[in-house]
Amino acid sequence: MKKIGFLSFGHWANRQGYQARTASDTLLQSIDLAVAAEEIGLDGAYFRVHHFAAQLASPFPLLSAIGAKTNRIEIGTGVIDMRYENPMYMVETAGAADLISGGRLQLGISRGSPEQVIDGWRYFGYEPAAGETDADMGRRKALEFLDKLNGVGFARPNPNPMFPNPPGLLRLEPHAEGLRDRIWWGAASNATAIWAAENRMHLQSSTLKFDESGKPFHIQQAEQIRLYKEAWKKAGHPGEPRVSVSRSIFALITDDDRYLFGGQGNRGDQIGFIESDRRAIFGRSYAAEPDILIKELSQDEAIKEADTLLLTIPNTLGVDYNVHVLDSILKFVAPGLGWR
Incomplete structure (x- = not known):
């Protein structure tokens, strides 16, 4: 059995054939899609976060709205770039979103990915400390975020406050009990996957990772996951x-499916470079008739190692078509693989 969710990049553009042409379209359709996904039995609604782009950027208003309109589905991110974040304020906004959803937030964070602009986090007012890289800064902020999510008081109260204080040091409010246990780290390397385990975060591994062995993508990703699980066990976390x-x-069920995606199934892994000099491997797409998909996906070692599968969706094609895409996987593919 696997949890199955969708992952939306939240694109919009004023193009022919697009159902999401504005930011408003994308936000409102994301809410509708999450509601519909819950109705068909999907387990999660996840959203990418990208700054300076015609894509979703500020996740907590969206997650709060989805939390208020759904009852069961997990809601989350994949991932928030911590280089751009104020960890203190993020504790408050994440706590509010989690409370609105009744404790269903599954928050994916990371040190960041290639950006639309040069050092975009500088525009948000952040600079690495002396001797730090921007990646170091992202990880430092992540650890501060995790620490403050524990809900332990740290701030000295004013002796003459506007409102009465409880005794002792004060914590950030609202505090969402249990949210600290539902934080995920997006890891592009084996080393950062191990670091995530050591710091008691769940692991998100996407369709891209640094090429560390030259092996096929799904093999490298499966090895990364096994290293992560070993590190978690070694750390002694509960x-x-x-x-x-x-x-x-x-x-590929309908003529529209075959027209839109019929040419993607034969594409294999791709090699490229990110951050100028880091060789990366990008995983293939799967597009085929259900019986062929079942055969191909049964050979994907990383999916076998994971408990959760996030299906990337073409959100610009609108709510109805994406519900069809997701429902097709649930009905015609998942049972044949033992996921349902």
């Missing part, structure tokens, strides 16, 4: 860690 992997999977 409970079982969760792991999600992202995939582009399209069951």
Whole structure:
């Protein structure tokens, strides 16, 4: 059994054939899609976060709205770039979103990915400390965020406050009990996956990772997941860690499916470079008739290692078509793989 969710990049553009042409379209359709996804039995609604782009950027208003209109589905991010964040304020906004949803927030964070602008976090008022890289800054902020989520008081109260204070040091409010246990780290390397385990975060592994062995993408990703699980066990953390992997999977059921995605299924892994000099491997897409998909996906080692599968969706094609895409996987593919 696997949890199955969708992952939306939240694109919009004023183009022919697009249903999401404005930011308003994308936000409102994201809410509608999450509601519909819950109705068909999906387990999660996740959203990417990108700054300086015609894509979703500020996740907490959206997650709060989805939390208020749904009852069961997990809601989350994949991922928030911590280089741009104020950890203190993020504790408050994440806490509010989690309370609105009744404790269903599954928050994916990371040190960041290639950006639309040069050092975009500088425009938000942030600079690495002396001797830090921007990646170091992102990880430092992540650890501060995790620490403050614990709800332990740290701030000295004013002796003459506007409102009466409880005794002792004060914590950030609202405090969302249990949210600290539902934070995920988006890791692009084996080393950062191990770091995530050591710091008691769940693991999100996407369709991209640094090429560290030259092996096929799904093999490298499976090895990353196993290293992560070993590190979690070695650290002695309570409970079982969760792991999600992202995939582009399209069951070709209708003529529209075949027209839109029929040419993607034969594409293999791709090699490229991110951050100028880091060799990266990008996982393939899957698009085929359901029986072929079942055969191909059964060979994906990383999906086997993960408890959660996030299906990347073409959000610009609108709510109805994306419900069809997701429902096709649930009905025609998941049962054949033992996921349902």
